[in-house]
Amino acid sequence: MGTVVDTQVDEGKDNEESDFRNIGASDPVVYQLVRVEGDGRLVPATDDEVMEVEHLLEEDKSGLASDEPTRHFDGCVSNERLPSKKSDFEGLSQSENAEADSQRLNARLEYIEVMLQKVKQEERLRLSSESLNHSTKCMDVNCQTSDGCNETQACNDKLQPENTSMETAPSSMVINGSCSAQLGSAEACLGPANEVVMSRSSVSECTSSKPDFSILKREICLDNLSIRELQEAFRATFGRQTSVKDKLWLKRRIAMGLTNSCDVPTTSYVIKDNKRVHKEMKEEPSRLQKSQTEAGSLSMDPVNDLTINNSQNLPSSPTDQTEDQQVYSKRLRKPLCEDDEKNENLQMEQFAGKRVRKPTRRYIEELSEFETRECTAKLLSSVKNSGHCQSSPKSRIRPVHDIGSQGISFATRQDSLGGLGIQVPFVSRVRRGRPRKNLATLMNFVDERGKRDVETINGDEEQYLRLEKFDAAGDNTDDNADSRPLLKGGVRRKHHRAWTLGEVLKLVDGVARYGAGRWSEIRRLAFASYSYRTSVDLKDKWRNLLRASLAHGPTDKGAKNSRKHASIPIPTNILSRVRELAEMHSQTGIELGPSKITGRGGRIVQEKGSGFL
DNA sequence: TTTAGGG
DNA sequence: CCCTAAA
Numbered sequence: 369m370g371t372v373v374d375t376q377v378d379e380g381k382d383n384e385e386s387d388f389r390n391i392g393a394s395d396p397v398v399y400q401l402v403r404v405e406g407d408g409r410l411v412p413a414t415d416d417e418v419m420e421v422e423h424l425l426e427e428d429k430s431g432l433a434s435d436e437p438t439r440h441f442d443g444c445v446s447n448e449r450l451p452s453k454k455s456d457f458e459g460l461s462q463s464e465n466a467e468a469d470s471q472r473l474n475a476r477l478e479y480i481e482v483m484l485q486k487v488k489q490e491e492r493l494r495l496s497s498e499s500l501n502h503s504t505k506c507m508d509v510n511c512q513t514s515d516g517c518n519e520t521q522a523c524n525d526k527l528q529p530e531n532t533s534m535e536t537a538p539s540s541m542v543i544n545g546s547c548s549a550q551l552g553s554a555e556a557c558l559g560p561a562n563e564v565v566m567s568r569s570s571v572s573e574c575t576s577s578k579p580d581f582s583i584l585k586r587e588i589c590l591d592n593l594s595i596r597e598l599q600e601a602f603r604a605t606f607g608r609q610t611s612v613k614d615k616l617w618l619k620r621r622i623a624m625g626l627t628n629s630c631d632v633p634t635t636s637y638v639i640k641d642n643k644r645v646h647k648e649m650k651e652e653p654s655r656l657q658k659s660q661t662e663a664g665s666l667s668m669d670p671v672n673d674l675t676i677n678n679s680q681n682l683p684s685s686p687t688d689q690t691e692d693q694q695v696y697s698k699r700l701r702k703p704l705c706e707d708d709e710k711n712e713n714l715q716m717e718q719f720a721g722k723r724v725r726k727p728t729r730r731y732i733e734e735l736s737e738f739e740t741r742e743c744t745a746k747l748l749s750s751v752k753n754s755g756h757c758q759s760s761p762k763s764r765i766r767p768v769h770d771i772g773s774q775g776i777s778f779a780t781r782q783d784s785l786g787g788l789g790i791q792v793p794f795v796s797r798v799r800r801g802r803p804r805k806n807l808a809t810l811m812n813f814v815d816e817r818g819k820r821d822v823e824t825i826n827g828d829e830e831q832y833l834r835l836e837k838f839d840a841a842g843d844n845t846d847d848n849a850d851s852r853p854l855l856k857g858g859v860r861r862k863h864h865r866a867w868t869l870g871e872v873l874k875l876v877d878g879v880a881r882y883g884a885g886r887w888s889e890i891r892r893l894a895f896a897s898y899s900y901r902t903s904v905d906l907k908d909k910w911r912n913l914l915r916a917s918l919a920h921g922p923t924d925k926g927a928k929n930s931r932k933h934a935s936i937p938i939p940t941n942i943l944s945r946v947r948e949l950a951e952m953h954s955q956t957g958i959e960l961g962p963s964k965i966t967g968r969g970g971r972i973v974q975e976k977g978s979g980f981l
Numbered sequence: 982t983t984t985a986g987g988g
Numbered sequence: 989c990c991c992t993a994a995a
Contacts, residue, residue, distance in 0.1 A: 864989075888983055903983065908989070911986085 917943035
């Protein structure tokens with residue numbers, strides 16, 4: 369048994385790995401102190417490892433332990449990369465520190481324990497009177513399955529990590545079919561450890577004998593707690609009341625508080641270079657292992673670790689699906705009874721996937737505020753997401769289809785939210801305009817030259833640069849202007865594309881040529897290369913130009929670049945030209961009604977031409 | 982679909 | 989930029 373926890377370190381399995389370590393000021397890998405049975409010493413272990421151990425413990429406890437599990441375990445572990453870091457840990461006397469730490473923790477836990485007990489009681493009474501449905505059921509199931517199912521599935525998960533088509537999904541899925549309840553609950557035991565159990569406490573088991581128990585040997589299975597209990601725990605932990613009713617939130621918070629760390633189990637993904645990288649702190653080892661390599665490259669700094677887990681941005685490729693499946697199955701750990709009406713909130717969990725940062729309590733609390741806001745702000749409703757944070761009954765039933773159903777790919781961008789540099793999903797707006805409807809799917813593959821336009825980097829200079837580019841490159845076919853997938857019901861907004869001087873010029877020219885109002889034509893002819901500008905855009909822009917020109921100086925001399933804010937300071941000359949065109953147009957429009965038509969040939973342009981050009 | 986306007 | 993009414 370004890371051997372199990374053996375944390376071997378492989379410093380630089382591969383370069384990436386080592387880089388990862390070096391770069392990250394803080395280690396993204398979560399360590400838990402695991403008490404090695406036998407000598408009782410504490411050793412740091414990754415969640416994955418703990419997870420492994422858990423199975424064993426579980427078995428032992430249940431007495432059903434057989435050699436098989438162990439065998440699996442060994443196999444798994446040996447294969448794992450065990451990314452534990454020995455050197456960086458807590459200094460030399462890690463075990464000592466650990467001891468002290470865990471003691472403090474224990475104290476707290478005990479307190480909470482008491483509180484919970486109390487609440488439990490009440491809860492029970494209440495429940496009994498209500499003739500519980502799920503919760504009770506769940507718990508029961510939990511008991512029975514915790515031994516057998518658990519390990520079985522766990523092992524399966526590991527044994528066939530790669531093999532994950534719908535059909536071959538881990539046993540859990542299969543089982544799910546026959547008795548979804550069981551499955552869900554079965555995971556409960558594993559779940560706690562992975563999901564929201566405080567680390568740094570000796571690993572203990574979720575006893576099957578006490579399914580109903582949230583507290584087990586220094587470990588609290590928050591998963592099994594009711595909201596109320598969680599709140600209670602929260603209070604115990606933070607010393608203040610909370611009205612939050614979101615279980616996940618509470619659990620996370622509590623876990624954070626107890627562990628005094630932000631390394632609360634949460635899955636997070638990072639999308640990088642069109643590749644989705646998983647950063648799973650407490651997920652299946654094999655997966656973790658795989659992703660870590662990639663993840664490593666991403667974590668240039670702690671901040672990067674604060675990535676939010678969101679769906680993939682690429683069209684679901686086979687691999688993606690596979691991965692999702694896996695994740696999905698893993699996620700099953702969540703007891704059914706948890707789902708409740710909180711599905712929505714569950715998604716918050718993903719945004720809460722912040723890590724690696726000074727785990728001060730203060731931070732934790734602040735974070736909570738932040739998260740809350742953030743979550744509500746963008747409720748990612750992709751099923752997938754919900755699947756990540758927790759499996760909802762629904763998602764459980766239809767794991768894969770969600771990918772397809774959405775058919776939308778997500779991209780992430782660095783969001784400055786809270787200055788945390790969080791990865792948030794790109795919410796894109798499908799252009800209503802005709803141009804790229806169909807391109808949407810292709811967009812992802814289009815190389816993003818146009819992307820450099822990305823949000824006016826630095827205003828003016830950039831603008832001008834672009835102008836030049838425009839002249840040089842002439843046509844930058846970037847159709848994928850907004851390859852930002854749209855969020856389900858979210859606010860979709862077309863990627864804001866600042867107008868470049870070049871565009872403005874073209875527009876003006878176009879107007880001069882074809883006349884204002886013939887936007888579609890202008891667009892077609894003059895903006896052929898700017899697929900992202902629709903006739904409406906042109907129209908709007910023109911309107912703005914006009915407004916600007918008239919505004920700051922019909923006198924012509926008005927302000928040159930009285931624009932202090934964003935966009936391009938449109939050169940006065942252009943503005944005046946605009947105004948002229950406008951005037952001319954109004955004239956021609958009214959008086960030269962017919963000429964307007966002929967204007968095409970006769971070129972009202974001339975007039976304007978004389979003025980400029 | 983394209984324009985024109987309001988938001 | 990978005991959304992819509994009109995054409």
